[in-house]
Amino acid sequence: MSTPLLSMRGITKRFGGVHALRDGNLTLRRGEVHALCGGNGAGKSTILGILMGFHKPDSGTIEIDGAPVHFTTPTQALNAGIAIVQQELSGVPQLSVAENIYLGAEPRHRGFIDFETLNRNAAELLDRLGFDIDPKATLGDLAVATQQLVEIAKALSHGDSDVLIFDEPTSALGEKDVQRLFEVIRELAAAGKGIVYVTHRLQEVFTIADAYTVFKDGETVDEGRVADITREGLIESMIGGAIEGEFVKENVPSEKPLLEVRGVTRAPRVKDISFRLHAGEILGIYGLVGSGRSELLDTVYGLETAQSGSIAVAGKPLAPGNVDDAIRAGLTYVTEDRARSGLVLGASVGANLALSKLRFINRFGFVDERAERDGIATAIEQMNIKTPGPDQIVSFLSGGNQQKVVLGRCTAVDPRVMLLDEPTRGVDVGAKKEIYRFISDFASKNGAVLMVSSDLEEILGMSDRILVLRDGKVACEFPRAGATQKDLMMAAV
Template sequence: MAAGDGAAPLLRMRGVSKSFAGTRVLSDVDVDLDRGEIHALVGENGAGKSTLMKILGGVHAPDDGLIELDGEPVAFGSPGQAIAAGVAMIHQELSTVPEMTVAENLALGNEPARAGFLLDRRRLRSEAERKLAPIGGGIDPDARMRTLSVGRQQMVEIARAIDQQARILILDEPTASLSDTEAQRLFEVLEGMRASGMGLFYISHRLDEVWRLADRVTVLRDGAHVSTTARGELEQGDVVARMIGRQVDALYVREHRRPGQPVLEVRDLVGRNGIGPVSFDVRAGEVVSLVGLIGAGRTEIARTLYGADTRLSGSVTIEGRPARIGAPGDAIALGVGMVPESRKEQALFSWMGVRDNITVASLRQHARFGVLDPRRVDEAARHFVDSLRIRARSPRQEVRTLSGGNQQKVVLARWLANDPRVLILDEPTRGVDVGAKHEIYRIINEQAERGTAVLIVSSDLPEALGISDRLLVVRDGRVVKELDGATATEEDVMSYATGVLKEAG
């Protein structure tokens, strides 16, 4: 909790500024961290949260500003220097070595040896057990990292930070890929670290987590400090307004739609990935969500429909015509677009610019007599940059330099450029901020108004309930219940998803 006895804070950052390629990403930012405090940093993607913490973690050097640790000025030229001073950072993309064991990862760079050069495996394992003890959870030191869930890999990184005697721990979107059980275990560990006197910076878009954990909340917007407030002194709506610079009255706005005839009809679909038989329809101008527990088969249904996974049997009809989809190219030709679960691994060409990422699936539309017209490509990209409010310096900017929310809108733009009849969105707002979520919901509603059949996979139940006309509850690779989006509750969904309630008959 924030100290009130006049003692110097554990950490003080003053006037921190940073630019990349002439673009200002942090402007004169101040922030403190006290001993025994969890301090949340919130803001839209691109607000500067991760950059500020990477400066503290020695990844980037500030252009201006002062950092003090225990009242003494410090300057970290590398992550190693920051770690040596007691500052550890758990990044969104974990830094473990997948093919090595848990014990080997924990000892990386400081392996115990016998006779000066032989690896002492007995000591390696015993030391790993000691290092893992503070986090609990029964992680096997001999397990290879790639066999662990993301949540357990994250716990290993935290164990390593504790062993390195970190006094400050930075966590950047730590629950983005965790199950509810893993997230709850993480919260318990973090609360224990706070009680031990450590200081923690917690970056998250999930305000319910912030409200559970944080002692203070700092809001950044457009690289500038907006406010730092004790969590109990403000409401979540106030934080959202400060993050995006305007009041958001309703995040989820379900339009009063009147869906038309079925566009997508699925009958007895069975996939090689273990799903099926599955049957459902999505009508023109309708938003339907596949909901359920992690591992229930929602993504697998979407991938099979799109041709990314193999269909074994069953039929798919699009606008009354049989759809033979054996690969994603077949789906695209039939007017089906899909935004996959992982934009970085499955959708974006990170080395290419915004323009090329948007137009890569619709180049034929911009050709004359088989020759690509660069002017038409530029115009198409500019149209979607403007209409989807993609924040980029220019359409030629490399997409990897955009915030997560803007990257997601680039992927959306790729399929909107094809004027899809069916749009499949797998976790469309994962890892994006509140402002970007609002924009993505606006795009979804606009597509429904145009008559597109929209199928969404979402692990965010408030989101699915807020934007869907219907919800299809998936369990064990099958649709076990259809719910009306206007009347369904989270309890309804979870009761069918867990099998507490079963469809009659």
């Protein structure tokens, strides 16, 4: 076979102590649409980031047309002919189509933008691509799909890029626009470009792609021609074979419902969801990005206001959109993103641990400092948080210890129901096991746990029951014993 357009071999990349990529490989040929598959955190974003010059690989080789390249900045990658069509619409809606396409690279005349050339260049480019778009139209006035086409034009405006990356391009598009986009992608491929296509929707792999590469746990685990593989085969590659037996869930739930969610809707991501969570039970929620899983937890906790439906704890209904009420009823929430909504990063370990409990340990508003100190010391010991002391600023701890601080803060108020969103994301293996043990202990003491996770092994290992969400609805429910990774994945896509 001829020399591939792009070849990435044995790419590794660590972020701190976490191996984001162990052995990443990707071979792209001219005229080919190449699907990049894998679950959340499999390493797809990391290898794309390396390809675009955002991250520097720790080892491995990248070759374009057989010649080795080293990118240290995005500009170098761009100059080497690698362009990305942004996942989210990232244009400036107030500017015209032409201005958006050449943003930052406007043709100038004596320091002023040469609008005549700008519009002419844009018109030529759009014409060449076969897009029927007026370069002078204001971007924000155009349909979302048309804006997406402008993004493609923008990606192709930096000279003739050979490698085009589409990162989840259809997430904002309707059915008809998707068809139009696919046509454009096929035309681009036919013109000899190499297309890398990232998607969560397996359907699209079989519609548009010629070749595929599957990532799992930072490694390329499978690659080949789409014509040679079935949907089931692809899913099996994505989830891998072995299931490790390191989960510790052992208790059996009682029949007493502790949390009852009935017909809860929160547009646009949560649609008519109902379930019951019993004391002593761990209910797993699986779904892909955008399936509404985090939004569901936000709504149950009251950070978002449910538009319809009811939420009750131990038979008592909660006021919608009222966090205070949820906390008083015994709910606590570990959010998906520690840095953004879990911790006060600039504050100390102790301050973070005490935050939720302060309302219970004060006299006329004055903090009971002894109770505070004792509570912090107990939490550090119980959660086994590795910190030089309670005064340590929390952002200096490792991911696993930071997560233990969040869990410690949450359990300090003796909750009855824990809402956990990706409780082990960015956590090393050792701390992961401690967190599993902790969750399991909590459930065995008659607590109830609602756990969102995109780690299939984790969710199958820990949950008594599993709900699969798709497009904001409950797609399927599995008992613990009756589900496999394949079942979950099939239900989710």
